[in-house]
Amino acid sequence: MQGGVNPPFLNLGNLMFYRSTSYIFLLEVKMMINKSYKHWMIVFLMCCLAASSIGLCTNAIGVFYTPVSKSLHVLKGTFAMHATLSTLITALTSLKMSKLIRKYNYKKILLIGVLLSSVSTWMMSYSRSVYLFYILGILRGIGVGIGGMVPITVIITNWFDEKHGLATSLALSFSGLAGAIFSPLLSSWIISYGWQMTYRLMASCILILVLPVLIVPWKINPQEEGMLPYGYQ
Numbered sequence: 001m002q003g004g005v006n007p008p009f010l011n012l013g014n015l016m017f018y019r020s021t022s023y024i025f026l027l028e029v030k031m032m033i034n035k036s037y038k039h040w041m042i043v044f045l046m047c048c049l050a051a052s053s054i055g056l057c058t059n060a061i062g063v064f065y066t067p068v069s070k071s072l073h074v075l076k077g078t079f080a081m082h083a084t085l086s087t088l089i090t091a092l093t094s095l096k097m098s099k100l101i102r103k104y105n106y107k108k109i110l111l112i113g114v115l116l117s118s119v120s121t122w123m124m125s126y127s128r129s130v131y132l133f134y135i136l137g138i139l140r141g142i143g144v145g146i147g148g149m150v151p152i153t154v155i156i157t158n159w160f161d162e163k164h165g166l167a168t169s170l171a172l173s174f175s176g177l178a179g180a181i182f183s184p185l186l187s188s189w190i191i192s193y194g195w196q197m198t199y200r201l202m203a204s205c206i207l208i209l210v211l212p213v214l215i216v217p218w219k220i221n222p223q224e225e226g227m228l229p230y231g232y233q
Helices: 006-031 038-059 059-070 076-103 106-124 128-144 149-158 163-194 194-215
Strands: none
Touching: 006 128, 038 059, 038 076, 038 106, 038 128, 038 149, 038 194, 059 076, 059 163, 059 194, 076 106, 076 128, 076 149, 106 128, 106 149, 106 194, 149 163, 163 194
């Protein structure tokens, strides 16, 4: 014993302290909710996001090829190049999204993406040049990449341990469902109101579908809300 301090007793005390704090931490983790309505609300929000970014902006745009190319007096393939550019830019944007959504506030990034998608679509209604369509297609491609497949799958992976495949399938299925619903709807609007007005209506639908994702409070990681991934043990 030196200086009135007993090293073995001190070490035992430290050990007991660490064990107690570890026990408290594990107890807190067990008390965190791993199954709740919030997990499935996240799936619903991702369904809305998939319907807007993939369903409308990617799967339903083919209905514009014929009427717009005739109006601009260009070949259908020449006009369709704007969709090809959009898809290419979407793929390039998606490569960066997994890092960006972990580093920055995703809702702020998503707001930028939604504005790019909706405003560029709205501006297409005023375009009289195929080259302007190319530029607007690139801008829309960035927006689709910000709210597209990569962020959706990353968010669902964060929120689901069990039933991850089911949650992902449900969310992404809404991209196909939105395309199936909006393609005939947009076609009927083109016949009734013209392609210019239909682009404006489409831009409004893009924004409306994403509104729940922007308005409802949620975090990209469940731990930030005092929760665990669904089914996590």
